Amino acid sequence: MAKRTENSPVFAIRLAQARERAGLSQKQLGILAGFDPSVASPRINQYERGRHEPQLKTAKQLAEVLGVPPAFLYTDDQLLAELLLRWNDLSLKAKKHLLKEVEVETSSKKRAGR
Template sequence: MAKRKEVTSIFAIRLAQARERTGLSQEQLGVLAGLDPSVASPRINQYERGKHEPQQKTAKQLADALGVPAAFLYTDDELLAELLLRWNGLTQRQKREIVKQAASKSMSQDDK
């Protein structure tokens, strides 16, 4: 019988990616996100293995603790993920400029 390959959720992949980027341990992340210290490490481990996915409120707390927008944890688009990783480090002016550029590109695409 062939061994079934486990498919990991995009949330699990992105959570581990963001956590490793910050250098936090699973326990540190869990505690920063407001989880009870006694369950912080195992809970984050389960999230990163894709065994469980947190409720939206907890996902937002994890994203805040990691300094990334919550949307980062759910996107399967690599370019969008890259932008979202950098988003919180941008000024409001830079964010508005990116949105403006995207809107103008979108409008010029509509003209074609």
């Protein structure tokens, strides 16, 4: 496992969290994301250690394999990260309902603040 600290880049921390959540090794993740097997583990390790950050296209591939929205890999907001982890599990109807709830909540706060 890659060593992570509070000072690690957000992408490195989130990638490791998502990979561990998916129960994949670094090598497995790399191979499933389309990396050559000989470099799969070292590349993921470099990403998780914060030594390199992949291009957006690669980050999207990793997110797809991990079953998380790409935004999860980039957010430093813990509550948003938790919401994003659950987002893919929601039906379209539930997503629309949640969005409507957020719209109601934010518009009522705007009205109250006037």
